[in-house]
Amino acid sequence: MLLLAWSVKGIKMNDNSNRLNVALHLGDNALILGHRISEWCGHGPVLEQDIAMTNIALDLIGQAKMYFDYAAEIEGQGHDHDYFAYRRDVLDFKNLLLCEIPNGDFAYTIARQFYFDQWHFLLLTELSNSEDERLKEIAQKSLKEVTYHRRWSSEWVVRLGDGTPESKEKMQRAIDDTWYYSGEAFIPVDYENGILPIGLKDQWMKNVKEVIEEATLKMPTDEWMQEGGKTGNHTEHLGFILAEMQYLPRAYPDATW
Amino acid sequence: MTLLESKAWSVLSEIEDPEIPVISVVDLGIVRTVVEEEGILKVAITPTYSGCPATQVIEDSVVDALKAAHLEPFEVKTVLSPSWSTSMISESGKFKLKEYGIAPPADDSTDKMALMGEERQITCPNCGSKDTKMVSQFGSTPCKAHFKCKDCLEPFDYFKCL
Numbered sequence: 001m002l003l004l005a006w007s008v009k010g011i012k013m014n015d016n017s018n019r020l021n022v023a024l025h026l027g028d029n030a031l032i033l034g035h036r037i038s039e040w041c042g043h044g045p046v047l048e049q050d051i052a053m054t055n056i057a058l059d060l061i062g063q064a065k066m067y068f069d070y071a072a073e074i075e076g077q078g079h080d081h082d083y084f085a086y087r088r089d090v091l092d093f094k095n096l097l098l099c100e101i102p103n104g105d106f107a108y109t110i111a112r113q114f115y116f117d118q119w120h121f122l123l124l125t126e127l128s129n130s131e132d133e134r135l136k137e138i139a140q141k142s143l144k145e146v147t148y149h150r151r152w153s154s155e156w157v158v159r160l161g162d163g164t165p166e167s168k169e170k171m172q173r174a175i176d177d178t179w180y181y182s183g184e185a186f187i188p189v190d191y192e193n194g195i196l197p198i199g200l201k202d203q204w205m206k207n208v209k210e211v212i213e214e215a216t217l218k219m220p221t222d223e224w225m226q227e228g229g230k231t232g233n234h235t236e237h238l239g240f241i242l243a244e245m246q247y248l249p250r251a252y253p254d255a256t257w
Numbered sequence: 258m259t260l261l262e263s264k265a266w267s268v269l270s271e272i273e274d275p276e277i278p279v280i281s282v283v284d285l286g287i288v289r290t291v292v293e294e295e296g297i298l299k300v301a302i303t304p305t306y307s308g309c310p311a312t313q314v315i316e317d318s319v320v321d322a323l324k325a326a327h328l329e330p331f332e333v334k335t336v337l338s339p340s341w342s343t344s345m346i347s348e349s350g351k352f353k354l355k356e357y358g359i360a361p362p363a364d365d366s367t368d369k370m371a372l373m374g375e376e377r378q379i380t381c382p383n384c385g386s387k388d389t390k391m392v393s394q395f396g397s398t399p400c401k402a403h404f405k406c407k408d409c410l411e412p413f414d415y416f417k418c419l
């Protein structure tokens with residue numbers, strides 16, 4: 001009897017820890033990419049696009065908050081969303097490497113956003129029917145915003161790709177260089193099992209290819225992909241992001257104004 | 258509706274949106290439900306955009322207003338589902354937006370069509386012309402897109418559909 005009780009409890013805890021990791025993975029994607037795009041604030045190529053990027057950053061950071069609130073509930077340790085954003089270190093973060101790579105020039109930022117949005121859109125579409133009620137609610141809410149993001153980044157791929165020789169060259173280089181970070185999303189890790197949808201890659205390839213062709217650019221074909229972010233193995237860039245993002249709450253814990 | 262509930266609704270309909278101060282949080286559809294349960298007033302509010310910085314301000318104002326009207330005990334909670342959409346903005350809310358110079362959201366399908374790449378027709382809140390052009394689908398706040406009128410040449414905000 002005792003053994004049985006243990007194993008049942010074991011399964012339940014395991015299930016909860018998977019859900020916690022999924023909530024953190026999704027929240028970390030949104031937070032880190034949101035932070036990255038927010039770095040453009042005041043540096044956008046034109047005012048309208050500066051505003052567009054800060055809006056997208058806001059949406060993503062708001063989405064991160066919803067996932068972290070959920071994570072806090074699953075974890076049950078009395079933490080809040082700020083805890084997950086500000087009191088964890090590099091190894092605890094589970095975002096895709098794609099989200100943390102530097103902004104580069106505007107074309108790099110667009111390429112990164114384009115690959116991410118195309119995946120994010122498909123993911124949230126699927127999660128909008130999730131059996132996990134909370135993930136379903138968050139996905140339904142976020143999907144509306146991400147529909148705008150995806151349109152924005154796709155339009156820019158086309159505008160720059162099918163633009164001047166210089167913009168075309170820069171867009172192609174960005175599409176090629178960031179490509180190696182685009183596939184991690186489709187390589188499942190243990191904690192996703194049964195919670196996140198699988199098999200999104202074919203549709204993603206099809207959608208991405210359509211835009212890249214419309215942009216008169218060449219679709220990358222390399223199949224080797226960088227991975228590790230989902231399990232906490234990050235590039236050297238994440239530590240710098242956290243240093244900036246977490247400085248204040250760590251230097252002045254629980255500061256309010 | 259109980260007396261307490263109707264009191265609460267009228268208190269809440271006095272709270273202005275912090276970013277568009279001509280429209281109340283009730284007109285905006287942010288206050289989802291007000292229910293009296295066993296003597297406790299339960300108010301459910303919903304965020305417009307996930308990252309809208311006004312959300313916290315609105316929640317605080319709701320709490321303050323209910324306190325000021327001595328409607329304790331009450332609970333204010335945030336609900337995500339069904340997710341907020343511009344169709345939750347009341348007719349009087351849409352009218353107030355237009356008066357304020359913000360083109361109110363067209364019906365849902367207009368923006369869905371636009372998302373498919375078709376042009377949408379938004380009326381200039383300044384002169385009424387339909388000859389307008391989107392400058393950027395992201396505007397001064399998360400809920401707005403940036404337009405300009407080709408007739409009167411004025412730039413204006415459009416409350417985009419969500």
Ligand SMILES: [Zn+2]
Pocket residue numbers: 381382383384385386406407408409410411
């Ligand atoms: Zn006009």
